[in-house]
Every structure is written in structure tokens, then in C-alpha cells.
Amino acid sequence: MIADTVQTALPADQGLPQRFRRTRLARNGSLAGWAFAAPALVVYLAFLVYPALTSLSISFTSWNGISPTKTWVGLQNYVGLIHDSVVHTAARNNLIWALVTIIVPMSLGLALAMAVNTRVYLRSAIRTVLYMPAVLPLVGVGTIWGWLYQPAGVINDLLADIGLGSVTHAWLGDSTTAIWAVTVPAIWVRTGFPMLLYLAALQGIPAEYYEAARTDGASAWQRFRHITFPSLRATHYIVLALSLIETAKVFDLVYAMTDGGPGNSTQVMGTWMYFNVFQSYNFGYGTAIAVVITLVAVIVGIPYVRSQARQLV
Amino acid sequence: MTAIPVPRTDYVTRAAARRRRNALAATAVLIVIAVFWASPVLILVGTAVKTAADFNAHGATSWPKSLTFANFRAAWDVGQFGTSFVNSGLVTLVKVPIGVFLAALMSYSLAKLKINLRRSILFLMLLGLTVPIFIAVVPIFTMLRQVGLIDNIWGLLPPYLAFGLPFEVLILTAFFKRIPQEVIESARIDGASELKIFVRIVLPLSLPVLITVAILDAVATWNELVMALVLLSSPGHRTVPLSLLNFQGQFTTNFPALCAGILIALLPILVAYGFLQRWIVSGLTAGAVKG
Numbered sequence: 050m051i052a053d054t055v056q057t058a059l060p061a062d063q064g065l066p067q068r069f070r071r072t073r074l075a076r077n078g079s080l081a082g083w084a085f086a087a088p089a090l091v092v093y094l095a096f097l098v099y100p101a102l103t104s105l106s107i108s109f110t111s112w113n114g115i116s117p118t119k120t121w122v123g124l125q126n127y128v129g130l131i132h133d134s135v136v137h138t139a140a141r142n143n144l145i146w147a148l149v150t151i152i153v154p155m156s157l158g159l160a161l162a163m164a165v166n167t168r169v170y171l172r173s174a175i176r177t178v179l180y181m182p183a184v185l186p187l188v189g190v191g192t193i194w195g196w197l198y199q200p201a202g203v204i205n206d207l208l209a210d211i212g213l214g215s216v217t218h219a220w221l222g223d224s225t226t227a228i229w230a231v232t233v234p235a236i237w238v239r240t241g242f243p244m245l246l247y248l249a250a251l252q253g254i255p256a257e258y259y260e261a262a263r264t265d266g267a268s269a270w271q272r273f274r275h276i277t278f279p280s281l282r283a284t285h286y287i288v289l290a291l292s293l294i295e296t297a298k299v300f301d302l303v304y305a306m307t308d309g310g311p312g313n314s315t316q317v318m319g320t321w322m323y324f325n326v327f328q329s330y331n332f333g334y335g336t337a338i339a340v341v342i343t344l345v346a347v348i349v350g351i352p353y354v355r356s357q358a359r360q361l362v
Numbered sequence: 363m364t365a366i367p368v369p370r371t372d373y374v375t376r377a378a379a380r381r382r383r384n385a386l387a388a389t390a391v392l393i394v395i396a397v398f399w400a401s402p403v404l405i406l407v408g409t410a411v412k413t414a415a416d417f418n419a420h421g422a423t424s425w426p427k428s429l430t431f432a433n434f435r436a437a438w439d440v441g442q443f444g445t446s447f448v449n450s451g452l453v454t455l456v457k458v459p460i461g462v463f464l465a466a467l468m469s470y471s472l473a474k475l476k477i478n479l480r481r482s483i484l485f486l487m488l489l490g491l492t493v494p495i496f497i498a499v500v501p502i503f504t505m506l507r508q509v510g511l512i513d514n515i516w517g518l519l520p521p522y523l524a525f526g527l528p529f530e531v532l533i534l535t536a537f538f539k540r541i542p543q544e545v546i547e548s549a550r551i552d553g554a555s556e557l558k559i560f561v562r563i564v565l566p567l568s569l570p571v572l573i574t575v576a577i578l579d580a581v582a583t584w585n586e587l588v589m590a591l592v593l594l595s596s597p598g599h600r601t602v603p604l605s606l607l608n609f610q611g612q613f614t615t616n617f618p619a620l621c622a623g624i625l626i627a628l629l630p631i632l633v634a635y636g637f638l639q640r641w642i643v644s645g646l647t648a649g650a651v652k653g
Contacts, residue, residue, distance in 0.1 A: 082478075090483065096498070096502065096525075097525060100497070100498035100521075101493060101497045168388065174396075175392050175395075182399075186631065196620060304607075322496055323499075335500070347489060350492030358485040361484060
């Protein structure tokens, strides 16, 4: 504190440039700050930022991953993406994935949170069960559901039991139903998170609001529409932002359940990238796919990241 | 519920009884929903303890006629889950403390110390939340190949640390922000160094949130697939997701054994969740609602 005051009192441009720099750092007192931030920053720059930028440069080359030289091909890989019908399928699947695994878990999560938030017994046990799928490894989830979806499996058995034998189906084996079938376990996994956040937010709404509305004769729907829903605005925003960020990362469930098949019909950008790189050894092309999906994810995420950074410091 | 004594009129007891009945009905409905929600796991358990004959005769959803643990023994022998538990456990045990410590150092700096470019650094770190891990797999793969760390579980450490940091920094910065400045100032006046203040005062004050972040990070590390799939190849180096992936191809007809194997692989995380769910739930809500 005292040293700070003394140094601030000195004329800034006095002395040699080197000494000046040292004084400025000392005056700002940011030496300790940087020392604390440096280790994490170095790891982050070396193993996230640097690889991401390296991927960008690899995406402008043709490379089999082994040869010491990469051939510069400019935008050829990106032009290739436009003409690749599997990329079209993957982009469509990513979009389906985003819509289904955001809208359904959010709605279902809100409904469950409201149900759990009424006067019930065993609230925390019920909450624990509903959130449970979210902690399981996605490969495990995929393996369970892959088995449930077997042609002679549990889901078809149950459908037959309730008289819907006519809709039984090779859910994962048919290219028209496979991607939709894979979104079901994703909903199972992803509903718990919005439920937890909505539940926490619902518990923060003052009970007086509802009492006042009831006194004024507001119906259940009006209370939901004019009190509950608007009070959850911040939560809607957080859940939506985090879900959008998460949706671009889809890989595990598709890889474990369908391996992109049948006939590439369930490929998403992540899996198609993986197949190009590690099965066809088209490192440049596969990396271009990763660059595209990453750019989309980062751009979509920027408003959320910026608002978080502003709020925090 | 309430501690205020209420005159027990007939009207009040009837209203209380009605509320109680409603709560019981709502609970019953929610239990049905919860059982339905847990049914994939319940069916898994039910099938894993069945004999093959029982399963073939009565299917997956019938009550087991007798209990057998033979499926678990068969699955354990084939799945090499013991090895994958050790591998995932080692990576998680080393990765999580280092990651949380590095993130805590940085978060403390961003929240409490003087540092230039504070907001830019935080923005850059949080941007990592949005970056899918597959953008890094090819360069990480080639980097590790150069230093001979391919097919080595310790090769997972650098990318896991880097990709874990954004979330840890988000939660920890939000928490450190709320530590009163006076606590730190008074230690400074007593002549404590910044590192000493951090280790002796800030970390102990933050123990609950550090534990929460560590648990969430451990779950993510234990479950990670993409990087492990790219970097690891030999059976002895598999992590849990890789051993499951390999295992599901081994039992394409013996479903009770398949279910037993899945259950074995999921057991550590299920048990951990049972014990730690309070920390997980509070951490997720605190982190996201506050932030």
C-alpha cells in the first residue's frame, strides 16, 4: 500500500526505460496477479488455443497424418464440404439434435421442476433419481439404449404388450428413424439439468406473488403465464445458452449407438470428422469439418460468454 | 411445518387434511414418474441377475425367477473392467486436483488481485466452454506422438487439464468474487505474502466450492470419450468408456451378461453419485444461477 503511494507520486517518465517498465509493473501491482494466472493460462494456451489454431491451418492442407509434409490446398477442403452429401446429412442431424435436445429437455425439465416444487414428500430423493442419467458416461447410456432398441428388445416388447405391435420397428436399423431414436436417450440425459436450475429458481419466487394473484382470482394458467414464466427469465437464458453450447459437441451417443449408420444416416459433424481423420486418414478434410462446427459453436456461444465475463469481473 | 400455534378449529384440521391428501397424491404421481425415469437402469439390473434360460423364456421386463451372479463373473472376465477402473481412476485422481488448483490460482487472481487485461483473460478462458474437444484431437494426437505419449493414459492429462479449466474458472471466479475484500486486506497488512494469503485463508474459506468443482470435474473426466478414443489403443490402457465400447461388441446375444457388464462399468459412478449428489446438485445450481 505504502510502496504503491510512493511510486505513484513519482513522475512516470523518470529514469531509464528498463526501470520505468519495472516501476510501472510494480505500480500496477499486477506482478502477483500475472504469476497466479500464468500456470493455468499456459496450459490453456498450449493445449486448447494452440491446437485449435493448428487445426485451422491443417484444414487448408491435404495430409494423411503420417507423411512429414502437408500439401497446401487452400480452400479445397471447404469447397469439398459443400459438395459432400454426408456433410449435408450431418448438418441436418446436428440441427435436429439441437432442436430436439434443447426444446424437449427444457420443457420437460420445467414441468418436472414445477411438479417437484409442489407440496410433496421425498422431494430430494425424487430429484436425485431424475438427475441420475446426467452423471452416467454417455457410452454407457448409449449401450443401455442400444440394447433396449434391439428389434426383439424391451421397447418393441412393451409396444406389443400395450397393443401397438404394428409400430414395432428396428429403430436404430432404419435410416428414417435412427437419428430420432438416438435423441431419446439424449433427452433422458439432458432433462435433469434444466430441472435442477428451474427448481432452484422456482424456490426463489416469493409465495406472496401467488397469494396475491389467487386473491385477485387468477387461474392456474394465468399464474403460470404472468408470474412463474417471467420469473424464470434468467434461468431460461442460462439453460438455453448452456444447451446450445453443449449441442455442438454431440459425439458419444451417436458413436456408441449407431456408429453413424445405417448408411451414414446418423452421422453428425463430430462423428463424420472422426471417420474422415481416423478411418480414411483425410486429416485435412476431417479437420475442416471440425473447424466449421467449432466456429458455429463459438459464435453462438459468444453472447453468453461475454455476458458472463462482464458480470464476473 | 410452521411453529406458530394455530387454534385448532374444525376448519383448519380439514384444510390440513386436504393439503396432506394432495401432497400424498402428488408424491404418488412423482414416484411413478421417477420409477419410469429410472426404468432403463432398473430393467438393466433385473436382467443382469437373471439366468439366460429365464431371460430367453420370459424376456427383460419380467420379475427374475431366481437370482444369479454368474453373469457378473462372465462379464468381469471378458470386460477387463478392473484395468479400466484403475486407468480412469488414476487419470481422474491426478487430473482433478491439479486442474482445480491451477483454476483456483487463476480465478483468485481474476477475482481479487491486480492484473491487467482481467476481463480479456476471463473472456478468453470462458470462450473455451464453447469449444468442442474434436477441434483439438488432431494437433494433440500429433503433439503427443512426437513425445511418445500416444497410447499412454498420461497423454490424456494435458488436454483434459486445458478443457477442464474454463468451467472451473467460471465457478471459482464467481465464488472468490464474494469473499470480502477486508479479509484479504487485513492479512496483507499483517505482512502475509499473496501466496500465503491464498493458501492459508482463501483456499480453506472456499473448501465447499472447491470440493463441488472437483466432483463435477471428476465426473466429466471419468466419462470422457473422444480424446481417449483417439489417443489410447491397447486393451491395457482403456478408460471406462473405452472398455464399455469394446465390451458391447463382445456379448451380442448373451444379454444378461451384457447387462451385467454395463452395470459393473456404471457402478462406480452410480455409487459415487449416491453419496455425493448433494454436492453435485448444489454446485450446478449455484454455478449456473449465480453466474
